[in-house]
Amino acid sequence: MNWDDIIIDAAASDTGLRRSNNQDSYAAVRAPNKEVWRSRGHVFMVADGMGAHAVGELASKMACDLIPHNYIKAKVGTPSEAIVKAFHEVNALIHSRAAANRDFQGMGTTCTSLLVLPDGVLVAHVGDSRVYRVRSGRIDQLSFDHSLVWELVRRNHLTSEQAKLSVPKNVITRSLGPEPTIEVDLEGPLAVELADVFLLCSDGLSEPVTDLEIGAFAGNFHPRNTCRYLVSLANLRGGLDNITVLIVRIGPWVDPDSAESSHQDLAASRPCNGRGAPSWRDRLVGMFKSPKKVPATLTPEEEHCYRSSACPIEETLIDQLSDLTDRVRETAIEQAWSVDWTELVDHRRKLAESRAAHHDWLTLRELGEIIALLGQAARYYRKRSGATNVL
DSSP, X not given: OOTTSOEEEEEEEEOXXXXXXXXXXXXXXXXXXXXXXXXXXXXEEEEEXXXXXXXXXXXXXHHHHHHHHHHHHOOSSXXXXXXXXXXXXXXXXXXXXXXXXXXXXXXXXXXXXXEEETTEEEEEEESSOEEEEEETTEEEEOSOOOBHHHHHHXXXXXXXXXXXXXXXXXXXXXXXXXXXXXXXXXEEEXXXXXXXXXXXXXXXXXXXXXXXXXXXXXXXXXXXXXXXXXXXHHHHTTOOSOEEEEEEEESOOOOGGGSXXXXXXXXXXXXXXXXXXXXXXXXXXXXXXXXXXXXXXXOTTTOOOSEEEEOOOOHHHHHHHHHHHHHHHHHHHHTTOOOOHHXXXXXXXXXXXXXXXXXXXXXXXXXXXXXXXHHHHHHHHHHHHOOSOOO
């Protein structure tokens, strides 16, 4: 990658519908000049705090404020060495803060970072917040969940199905703060392709929203709109936890609705290594900017994805989201939510028209707008009524 390459980022963080405060944090720190870019690149990060009262909120904020700062100011060492050192420094600070004050016992945070560097992207990771990559109709999870479920499956003690049924999902095995030292996972550097989308999120998003849904929205819409759609979707699924999502798109965004191109699904048959025919969006972007060849640090065969699946805009996905919005709309009527009903009716009309015309991209966009509209109304109803069980 080059200093002048276009990178689009957007983020959103929400308390959810059940929690009283938001213990998630995020950071997006761009290199201020070419010199810093060449040595440290851009830093993107999501953290999910743990602890009673405001303790978790403080821990996640310390991680997102101090790790990028310590990493960028490091004068020596490779990016890998500098980010691991920054993680260790902040872990020690959080741990000492907790040890010095009884009220801060249990203070900790997950922390997942994405470094966008000249030779690719690097993931540094502690906890169960995630990093995904969406590329040409596939979504790949690039981070390993440091959770009891994933650890038991990795050690072959349980199958994935057994673990889901018998092990609590919220038990994490690694985080910043509880222990004086910490092991940091590193992935990469991984080669970057034009139109790649990287998504960082807390488990408030990844638990209620499937990989297919995350990939379909992130791969087909501007990062700013994708954040709105996904946070609202998590809330309409109950909003049981704080929700944070940060999206980084490599290359310019071309809205398919304004482009002279048919609305087609992204190719769904691309393997984890990223090889395959370019999508219509890749070809369209290429008309505006020629992609530069990026030297791959890892060959495609060596690149590892912890989970990988196709994420096309398919009929099953549309049916599931349509059923969800219909059920939530009925709840909104029953509970007298403050909804812009005129706007909702207009989007429902456009949804019906796009489905009849088999315009899958337009159909998903209208569903996203309906989800965002109802999600905003659900949050307002929860705030106004004080209800903790909105849906």
